[in-house]
Amino acid sequence: MTENRPTEKILPEIGIGTHVVIMGLGKSGLSAARFCCGLGARVSVSDAAPLDALDQEKFNELKKLDVKVEHGGHSEDLFRSADLILVSPGVSEKLPILQMAMEAGAMVTGEMSLAAFYLKTPMVAVTGTNGKTTVTTLIGGIFKACGKKVFVGGNIGTPLTDYLAGPQDAEVVVLEVSSFQLDTAVGFRPKVAILLNISPDHLDRYESYQAYGDSKFSIFKNQAGDDLSILNGDDPQIITRIDCISNLKHGWVERSALLFGEITAGEQGTVLYDQKIRIDQQPEPEEEYDLQGTCLAEPPNRQNALAAILACRAMGCSALEVNKGLASFKSLPHRLSLVRELNGVKFIDDSKATNVGAVCSALAALSGQVILIAGGRDKQGGFEILKGPIQQKVKNLLLIGEARQKMAKAFDALTNIELLESMAQAVERAWQIARPGDVVLLSPACASFDMFRSYSERGQVFSELVDGLEQG
Numbered sequence: 001m002t003e004n005r006p007t008e009k010i011l012p013e014i015g016i017g018t019h020v021v022i023m024g025l026g027k028s029g030l031s032a033a034r035f036c037c038g039l040g041a042r043v044s045v046s047d048a049a050p051l052d053a054l055d056q057e058k059f060n061e062l063k064k065l066d067v068k069v070e071h072g073g074h075s076e077d078l079f080r081s082a083d084l085i086l087v088s089p090g091v092s093e094k095l096p097i098l099q100m101a102m103e104a105g106a107m108v109t110g111e112m113s114l115a116a117f118y119l120k121t122p123m124v125a126v127t128g129t130n131g132k133t134t135v136t137t138l139i140g141g142i143f144k145a146c147g148k149k150v151f152v153g154g155n156i157g158t159p160l161t162d163y164l165a166g167p168q169d170a171e172v173v174v175l176e177v178s179s180f181q182l183d184t185a186v187g188f189r190p191k192v193a194i195l196l197n198i199s200p201d202h203l204d205r206y207e208s209y210q211a212y213g214d215s216k217f218s219i220f221k222n223q224a225g226d227d228l229s230i231l232n233g234d235d236p237q238i239i240t241r242i243d244c245i246s247n248l249k250h251g252w253v254e255r256s257a258l259l260f261g262e263i264t265a266g267e268q269g270t271v272l273y274d275q276k277i278r279i280d281q282q283p284e285p286e287e288e289y290d291l292q293g294t295c296l297a298e299p300p301n302r303q304n305a306l307a308a309i310l311a312c313r314a315m316g317c318s319a320l321e322v323n324k325g326l327a328s329f330k331s332l333p334h335r336l337s338l339v340r341e342l343n344g345v346k347f348i349d350d351s352k353a354t355n356v357g358a359v360c361s362a363l364a365a366l367s368g369q370v371i372l373i374a375g376g377r378d379k380q381g382g383f384e385i386l387k388g389p390i391q392q393k394v395k396n397l398l399l400i401g402e403a404r405q406k407m408a409k410a411f412d413a414l415t416n417i418e419l420l421e422s423m424a425q426a427v428e429r430a431w432q433i434a435r436p437g438d439v440v441l442l443s444p445a446c447a448s449f450d451m452f453r454s455y456s457e458r459g460q461v462f463s464e465l466v467d468g469l470e471q472g
Contacts, residue, residue, distance in 0.1 A: 010107075010186075011084070011107065011109065011113050011114075011116070011117055011186050011187065012083055012084055012107060014036055014039045014041050014084065015039055015040050015041060016040040016041070017042075018036075018039075018040075018041040018042065018083050018084060019041070019042045019043075019044070019081055019082050019083045019084070020036045020041045020042070020043050020044070020082065020083065020084045020085075020086060021043075021044045021045075021046060021078060021079060021081075021082040021084070021085045021086070021101075021106075022036070022043065022044070022045045022046070022085075022086045023045075023046055023047075023074070023085060023086065023087045023088060023091055023098075024045075024046075024047055024087070024088040024091065025045050025047040025049075025054055025055065025058055025059070025062075025069070026088055027159060028088060028089075028111055028159040028161070029045060029047075029086075029088060030058050030061065030062070031111075031158075031159035031161040031162045031165075032086050032111055032114075032159070032161045033045055033062060033065065033067050034065065034161070034162075034165055035114070035161040035162075035164055035165040036086075037065045037066075037067065038165050043065070043067045043068075044067065044068040044069070044070070044078055044082075045062060045067055045068070045069045045070070046069075046070045046071075046074045046075070046078060046079070047069070047070070047071050048071075048072070048073055048074065049071060049072070050071060050072045051071045051072065054069075054071055074097045076097065076100060079097050079098070079100065079101040079104075079106065080100065080101060080104045080106075082101055082106040083105075083106060083107070084106065084107050084109070085098065085101055085106050085107070085108045085109070086109065086110060086111060087108060087109070087110055087184060088110075089110060089111075089155070089178055089180035089181045089184075090180055092205065093108050093183070093184070108184070109184045109185075109186050110180075110181055110183075110184030110185060111159060111160055111161055111181070112154070112160065112175075112177060112181045112182070112184065112185035112188050113184065113185055113186040113187060113188065114160065114161060114164060115160060115164075115175075115185075115188055116185075116186065116187030116188055116189060116222075117187065118164045119160075119163075119164060119168070119173065120168045121151070121163075121168055121170050121171070121172060121173045122171075122172050122173070122191040122315070123172070123173045123174075123175060123190045123191050123192075124139060124172060124173070124174045124175070124190060124191065124192040124193075124194070124311050124315065125154075125174075125175045125177050125188075125190035125192070125193050125194065125219060126139070126174070126175070126176050126177065126194045126196065126307075127176075127177045127178070127179065127182065127193075127194070127195055127196070127216055127219050128194070128195055128196025128197045128198070128216065128232075129196075129197050129198055129199045129200075129201045129216075129355060129357050129358075130196065130197055130199065130300065130353075130355070130357050130358045130361060131196045131197065131300060131303070131304045132155065132156075132176045132177075132178075132196065133155075133156050133176055133332060133352075134301065134304045134332055134335065135194065135196060135304045135307055135308050136152060136154070136156060136174055136175070136176040137152065137156075137329075137332060138296075138304060138305065138308045138325070138326075138329050139152075139174050139308045139311055139312060140152035140174045141325050141328060141329055142308060142312045142317060142321070142322055142324075142325030142326070143171075143172055143174070143312065143315070143317065143325075144325070145317075145321050145322075145324040145325035145328065146312070146316075146317040146318070146321040146322075146325070147321075148170075148171045148172055148317075149169065149170045149171050150170055150171065150172050150173070150174060151163045151170040151172075151173045151174070152174045152175075153173075153174075153175060153176075154175030154176045154177055154181070155175070155176040155177060155178045155181060156176045160173075160175060172315060175190075177219065179202060179206075179212060179215040179216055180202075180205070182215050182216070182218050182219055183215055183218075185218075187222060188219070188222060189222040189223055189224075189227065190219065190223065190227070191227055191228070191315070192227070192228045192230065192311050192314055192315060193219045193220050193223060193227070193228070193229050193230070194219075194230040194231075194307050194311060195216055195217065195219060195220075195229075195230070195231045195232065195238065196232055196235075196303075196304070196307060197232050197235045197237075197238070197357065198212070198213050198216050198235060198237035198238060199237065199355060199356060199357025199358075199360075199381075199385070200212075200355060200356055200357065200379075200381030200382055200385070201354075201355040201357070201379060201381055202379060202381075204378075204379050204380040213237055213241070217241065226256075227256075228256050228257070228258065228311075228314050229256070229257040229258070230257070230258050230259075230260065230269075230307055230310050230311060230314075231257060231258075231259055231260075232259070232260060232261055232303070232307070233259030233260060233261040233269065234260075234261030234262055234303075235261075258270075258310050258314075260272075260303075260306035260307050260310060261303070261306065269306075269310060270306040270307075270309055270310055272302060272303065272306055275290065275291045275292045275297045275302065276288060276289065276290050276291070276292075277289040277290075277291065277302075277305065277306060277309060279309060279310070279313065287313075287319050289305075289309060289319075289322065289323060289326065291305060291326065293327075294326055294327055294329065295329060295330060295331045296326060296329060298365050299361060299364055299365045300361040300364075300365065301331070305326060308326075309322055309326075312325070332352075333349075333456065333459065334349050334350065334351040334352045334455060334456055334459035335350060335352045335353075336348055336349075336350050336362055336365060337349045337350070337459075339462070339463045339466045339467070340466050340467060340469075342431075342466075342469060342471060343434075343436060343471060344435075344436030344437055344438075345431075345434040345435070345436065345437075345438050345439070345440060346438075346439045346440070347439075347440045347466040348362075348366075348439060348440070348441045348442065348443075349442050349459045349462055349463055350362045350441060350442055350443040351442055351443075351444065351448070351455045351456065351458045351459030351462065352455050352459070353443040353444060353445060354376075354379065354444065354445070354446060354447050354448070354455055355379060355381055355445060356381055356382070356383055356385050356386050356445050357385070358443070358445070359372075359374070359386055359389070359443045359444075359445045360385060360386060360389050362441060362443045363389040363390075363392075363393045363394070363441075363443070364389065366393065366439050366441065368437050368438060368439055369393070369394075369395040369435075369437070369438050369439070370393045370394045370395065370438070370439045370440075370441050371394070371395065371396045371398065371430045371433065371434055371438055371439070371440045371441070372390070372394045372396070372397050372398065372441050372443060373398045373400065373423075373426045373427070373430060373440070373441065373442045373443075373444070373462070374397065374398070374399055374400075374407065374442075374443060374444050374445050374446070375399040375400040375401035375402075375403050375404045375407055375444055375445075375446055376400070376401040376402065376403060376444045376445075376446030376447050376448050376449075376450055376451065376458075377401065377402050377403065377446055377447040377448070377449050377450040378402065378403040378406060378446055378447075379446065379447055383406075383407060383410040383411070383445065384410070386410075386411070386445065387410070387411065387414060390411055390414050390415055391414045391415065394414075394415045395415060395416065395438070396415065396416045396417075396418070396430070396433055397411060397415050397416065397417045397418070398418050398420055398426045398429055398430060399417065399418070399419050399420065400419075400420050400421070400422065400423060400425075400426050400451070401444070401446060401450050401451055402446075402450040403446050404419050404420075405419070407445075422451075423451070423458070423461050423462055423465060424465055427440075427462065427465040427466060427469070428465075431469050440466075442458075442459065442462045444458070
């Protein structure tokens with residue numbers, strides 16, 4: 001990462017005569033099909049699900065667009081005939097069907113690659129293991145407070161190709177970008193790129209923790225000129241790559257990088273102390289922001305605010321406008337959300353915490369004794385870094401889901417552990433053992449797909465069960 005090398009892949013021009021195959025008929029797949037059809041390409045969609053499992057409304061729209069749809073599997077003939085294959089973020093390029101297509105001359109890439117060639121609007125891109133959605137939404141809200149017309153999307157909400165297919169009349173685009181999206185983002189070059197943190201996640205997909213970190217750092221690889229990189233100066237995994245940060249800061253002409261955190265080793269950026277933020281971006285005068293009285297005052301949201309402030313100031317928002325946006329921000333669902341307080345016991349929904357780093361942040365933000373409900377589908381990240389926080393903060397650990405046996409073994413003797421069969425059992429047991437002043441926290445450290453369709457459904461079930469508890 002010491003120089004701005006050209007990308008090895010070159011996206012073929014999409015137009016009349018280009019055969020684009022889109023793998024997966026999700027929301028982003030349908031949006032990409034619309035966009036490519038608008039460019040005059042011949043478009044096919046391939047989905048592994050059987051016909052009766054496909055969304056009929058999407059299927060009918062594709063038929064009107066004259067898009068060929070194959071279902072129930074992926075045919076070699078179709079993929080061998082492709083010039084370009086657009087894959088969903090969760091699809092690995094190592095799949096045999098994609099390896100075969102690449103050998104036949106097709107390029108395999110993702111939606112974010114289209115930004116480099118078709119996006120006309122300045123872009124702020126946000127990645128990190130945790131906090132991406134909060135920071136992306138917060139930046140979008142601050143821009144709106146500044147009176148700017150903004151598009152917010154990517155890995156959340158509206159697919160990027162919806163914006164690319166329209167008039168592109170926003171003043172700024174703010175994108176949440178996952179590591180999976182970065183892996184297939186040819187030529188992706190944000191005006192401002194933000195890396196919030198790196199902690200173990202998706203190691204069921206990556207060959208190593210190092211490879212996962214490399215994926216996150218790739219958000220910076222095409223930046224140059226007057227682009228800006230914003231990085232967490234407190235994050236140990238980012239700091240271990242300090243040479244990369246140094247190269248980012250000094251290796252490219254007119255390139256700049258800023259750090260944020262409670263300690264930043266004297267570097268320019270934002271510094272957090274108590275609930276106040278100081279921004280030092282020489283030779284500009286020092287600025288201060290007070291988070292007291294906002295939902296951003298407690299960790300991890302106050303760290304998220306640091307990155308957002310730097311990005312918005314760099315993109316032309318005034319300090320007054322930034323403060324207005326900070327004050328108006330509302331916490332997002334399933335992220336340390338208070339569901340109910342009953343007989344002095346707080347019940348908190350943190351279902352979005354699908355990895356160990358997020359659970360560490362949640363426990364650090366809470367005072368008092370915690371009854372932790374955790375478990376689900378293991379993402380192979382390991383649970384070692386949770387041992388200290390659990391021993392210090394968790395008086396009872398209630399485990400559910402596929403990973404409960406593995407987690408029980410990892411935390412043996414650190415706290416009181418019980419294995420339960422369902423969320424209903426876990427909530428009922430937590431209520432039985434809770435005492436005034438305790439916090440019952442759903443923060444799973446695992447994916448939800450063993451028991452629920454999504455983390456949001458998991459959080460909703462938890463909230464409904466808590467609302468159904470009767471006062472003792």
